[in-house]
Amino acid sequence: MASILITMSLLSKTLTFALFSMTLPSLMAVTVDSKGIQNKAIFGIAFPGENRDYIAQEKAVSSISMQHYITTSFNVLELNIVTNGSALVRIYHSRAIKPGEFQAALSDGVSAGIGAPSSIIQRPLPPKVQQMADRASGVEEALTNSTVIKDYPHATHAHTVEYRVSSRAELLELYDEIRKHWLKEPAYFEAGQIIDEEDAVDQEMKPRSLGGTLFTIEK
Numbered sequence: 001m002a003s004i005l006i007t008m009s010l011l012s013k014t015l016t017f018a019l020f021s022m023t024l025p026s027l028m029a030v031t032v033d034s035k036g037i038q039n040k041a042i043f044g045i046a047f048p049g050e051n052r053d054y055i056a057q058e059k060a061v062s063s064i065s066m067q068h069y070i071t072t073s074f075n076v077l078e079l080n081i082v083t084n085g086s087a088l089v090r091i092y093h094s095r096a097i098k099p100g101e102f103q104a105a106l107s108d109g110v111s112a113g114i115g116a117p118s119s120i121i122q123r124p125l126p127p128k129v130q131q132m133a134d135r136a137s138g139v140e141e142a143l144t145n146s147t148v149i150k151d152y153p154h155a156t157h158a159h160t161v162e163y164r165v166s167s168r169a170e171l172l173e174l175y176d177e178i179r180k181h182w183l184k185e186p187a188y189f190e191a192g193q194i195i196d197e198e199d200a201v202d203q204e205m206k207p208r209s210l211g212g213t214l215f216t217i218e219k
Helices: 002-023 101-112 127-136 168-182
Strands: 030-033 042-046 053-057 061-070 074-083 088-096 160-164 186-190 193-195 214-217
Touching (some): 030 168, 053 074, 061 168, 074 168, 168 214
Parallel strands (some): 042 214, 088 160
Antiparallel strands (some): 030 214, 061 074, 186 193
């Protein structure tokens, strides 16, 4: 009888752990290889799938920024990397806007006094704008989570290199890692790779370096 109770207890704990693990988000959406590129003047970002890599010179980076906005069709979180060259890098996550989300954003803009165009802010919304908002509420991920969405000919996206990622969490994590490396924030290293403080033998922190680092989106 005792053995049966012990077995049932172990099964219960295993099941509980399994269910708990299923609810946890991936903590490794982005991996950082501090020695991923031999040329220390270069850094790179690798995305899932073939031929989806970005490589640039560290010294060419002039700004890194994150912004959140909505259009009449999509809710977008966007990471921009500006370099001295002519191309802007956009890495973004987008989803179809929810019913009423576009209208709510317009209302928030009016109440905040930010002066959105009066031709758009009407009650009710202009028929074409309303149709776009309604249609977007039923949009499915018809292609893939990595498919870039471009709106030609309204926006040509000239001189823009674009990548789309599958989740907001991994985009935020990528931004956080790139930012810390560009700002050379200190970290613990072992054999040239960043490690957690509890795993560090040498307690001296050293600055991160964007150059030589490869950032990989895992999913």
